Amino acid sequence: MTNRKVGIYCMSSKQHLPSNVTWYKAPKFNSEKSLIHPGGRFVVRKKQITENAILILNDLWIEDQGVYFCKIDDVFGPGTDVRVTRPVDETKVLYRSQMKDALIILQGMLLALIIAAFGFRKKTLSEKEESIYEEPEDDHIYEGLAIETCEDGDLYEEISAYAQPEGAEAPWE
Template sequence: MSILTVSVRWLLVGYCGLTLLHLTDATTKSLQITQKPRFYGLTTGRKVGIYCLSSKQHLPSTASWYKASEFNSKKLPIQPGDKIKVWNRNLTKNGILVLLDLRLEDQGVYFCKIDKVFGPGTEVQVTKPVNIVKVLYRSEMKDGLIILQGLLLAMFIAAFVFRKKTLTVKKESIYEEPEVDHIYEGLAIETCEGDLYEEISVYAQPEGAEAPWE
């Protein structure tokens, strides 16, 4: 075998390898992952299923699942168990994640991954079931307290207004003007008989007479 033949063979092998790598890289870049649904809001004890779909259904790939506390936080791999079931690839879906008997700690964001490409994520929110009887009782108690507070406030305002009015009346009675005293009432005024001028002339002193006190 000549050196030229060997060189051509190695050249063909290298070319085929580069072509395969290029096709694989192009396929990976164009791969799109879809998750359905994108959000769940459930109470504890329920069951939830998350579906992972690939835009390249012909690729022989397997979906793996990850969980994070938030969309931008670190993703941790999920291991199947009694509460977590994983089914891979059927006619229409690449993977299915099922969470059984949901608990509060199951809350988070779940991602599927196919060929190093992550899906957009599915957020799962878990809350405790609501007791309708307790909710109605608390609502009625709250309404009763609001009404009682309103009545107490009205009574306080009425008492304040009444007290202020009473103090105003007392203040006006203290500063009431006294009645006009009749100073001369009851005094007997003596009158002289006869004409006033005649009486004065009787007691008049003759001209030139000395006053009794001189």
């Protein structure tokens, strides 16, 4: 947790021999390591005859997260992964969770409403299409028009758009 203290120990198989430890930090396990200079929030301590065997991180920050390596006699240790989290306020977490649940329910209801609206629209459009394309009861297309034929025997007939036989009235008048 942030604002806490963490101690990391560096152990060697040759603990009976005097040695000096240097500390390194990397953002990830296989990434480039950078040397840690003791001082400020980073404190090193001696353990038995090994200098700097303990690294103490005071007042942890989120930025302190990473993998810490100790190096004894040009040999790196396996590394210690340090993860830093902020303290959790349960009331805020529950409030956010309930708000997310409410938004998910609202989105579901809106989606159902949109689907229903499209279904209703499609139904009314199909009913309109059926009523538009109904067959007429009486065929009045040529009623009231006179067809003039050619007297010289041509294959084509000319239909005069406004020609009416004498005394005939169109049904729409």
